Amino acid sequence: MTEHSKKSRIFLSPPHMGGEEIHFVQEAFDSNYIAPLGPQVDAFEKEFSEKTGIPHAVALSSGTAAMHLALRILGVKPGDEVFASTLTFIGSVSPATFLGAKPVFIDADHTSWNMNPDLLAEELDRCKRHGKLPKAVIPTDLYGQCADYDRIMEICTPYDIPVIIDSAEALGAVYKGRSAGLGARAAIFSFNGNKIISTSGGGMLASKDRELIEQARFLSQQARDPASHYEHSQIGYNYRMSNIIAGIGRGQIRVLDERVKAKQRIFEYYKRALDDVPGIEFMPEAPYGRATRWLTVILITPETFGVDRETVRLALEAENIESRPVWKPMHLQPVFQKNYPSRAIQGTVAEDLFNRGLCLPSGSAMTTEDMDRVIEIILKSRTRPK
Numbered sequence: 043m044t045e046h047s048k049k050s051r052i053f054l055s056p057p058h059m060g061g062e063e064i065h066f067v068q069e070a071f072d073s074n075y076i077a078p079l080g081p082q083v084d085a086f087e088k089e090f091s092e093k094t095g096i097p098h099a100v101a102l103s104s105g106t107a108a109m110h111l112a113l114r115i116l117g118v119k120p121g122d123e124v125f126a127s128t129l130t131f132i133g134s135v136s137p138a139t140f141l142g143a144k145p146v147f148i149d150a151d152h153t154s155w156n157m158n159p160d161l162l163a164e165e166l167d168r169c170k171r172h173g174k175l176p177k178a179v180i181p182t183d184l185y186g187q188c189a190d191y192d193r194i195m196e197i198c199t200p201y202d203i204p205v206i207i208d209s210a211e212a213l214g215a216v217y218k219g220r221s222a223g224l225g226a227r228a229a230i231f232s233f234n235g236n237k238i239i240s241t242s243g244g245g246m247l248a249s250k251d252r253e254l255i256e257q258a259r260f261l262s263q264q265a266r267d268p269a270s271h272y273e274h275s276q277i278g279y280n281y282r283m284s285n286i287i288a289g290i291g292r293g294q295i296r297v298l299d300e301r302v303k304a305k306q307r308i309f310e311y312y313k314r315a316l317d318d319v320p321g322i323e324f325m326p327e328a329p330y331g332r333a334t335r336w337l338t339v340i341l342i343t344p345e346t347f348g349v350d351r352e353t354v355r356l357a358l359e360a361e362n363i364e365s366r367p368v369w370k371p372m373h374l375q376p377v378f379q380k381n382y383p384s385r386a387i388q389g390t391v392a393e394d395l396f397n398r399g400l401c402l403p404s405g406s407a408m409t410t411e412d413m414d415r416v417i418e419i420i421l422k423s424r425t426r427p428k
């Protein structure tokens with residue numbers, strides 16, 4: 043063991059409690075509301091809506107469950123197509139397959155790394171001419187940066203195709219002065235362990251459409267019809283958030299702004315140290331918004347930096363520092379290549395970002411010393427120029 047490898051592990055984005063969470067969890071215990079709904083859940087939904095400005099919200103067991111409900115309510119059925127960002131996490135698109143639909147993957151652009159609106163427009167035009175339009179479009183807000191909502195909505199509206207934003211990574215981000223997820227038909231959020239705020243696991247479906255959220259609430263509780271006995275005229279799911287977990291969420295939503303600021307400061311620190319290094323670039327911020335920098339992401343060009351992304355990642359790992367490649371694009375995933383011969387609309391930008399991209403440790407509780415350790419190892423991982 044080298045001296046460094048004995049140092050404590052630096053995680054990519056560990057949970058960061060604010061202190062008040064335990065108080066709300068205690069309230070849940072005191073009231074004996076140890077159930078998959080309850081007053082903490084109601085309060086968390088209300089506080090989430092106030093924070094984001096999205097008027098209606100239902101707290102669920104995960105972000106993936108939220109997407110599943112959204113697609114089901116929009117009537118996605120076997121044989122349908124659903125358009126999604128190829129550069130995303132699988133939880134964004136697996137729900138389409140739960141409903142027997144087929145995802146079509148749209149490439150990223152260089153300005154935001156999110157769904158390329160021009161490719162979306164071209165593909166919708168082509169689909170229109172072939173007489174088969176997708177049932178929904180799912181842009182992902184990658185690594186804390188919003189997709190270009192206005193352009194995407196402008197493109198989808200004439201076809202009457204609903205847009206569901208996957209804001210799982212972007213709670214706290216801003217698009218033209220409004221909250222991430224606001225403005226689309228619905229948006230999903232995640233409170234998984236590594237997200238900007240965490241409830242250990244959980245999700246939220248939010249929308250301006252009260253009816254849609256009420257339907258989601260109904261389906262998330264086994265689709266129980268109103269009756270004193272158990273009466274069902276539809277199949278639902280057990281997707282509700284527990285009252286205990288919601289207590290954690292209430293504490294976390296109170297520190298969201300602080301967490302966003304901390305993530306942005308971490309990004310600025312890395313950027314000051316590494317921006318001038320040949321072969322290193324940072325994920326760009328699109329002009330229309332303010333990214334949270336949930337994760338600070340760099341691109342490493344081996345020809346100029348000296349070594350490739352994987353060499354840097356392994357050098358960090360050897361020093362007990364967790365970093366991750368950028369998401370492997372969905373159109374390259376074996377499951378979609380084999381079982382769902384799904385189309386990819388280009389994909390070369392996402393492939394390049396995957397090949398060169400590295401997510402740096404970005405935990406909101408990181409110290410300057412932690413960041414200095416990361417920076418030092420990145421710089422040392424280079425081969426000396428000949």
Ligand SMILES: *Cc1c(COP(=O)(O)O)cnc(C)c1O
Pocket residue numbers: 103104105106107130131132133134182208210211231232233234243244245
């Ligand atoms: C985390 C994440 C999800 C899914 O969230 P879970 O709560 O883990 O189900 C979906 N999409 C993206 C882009 C994510 O990063």
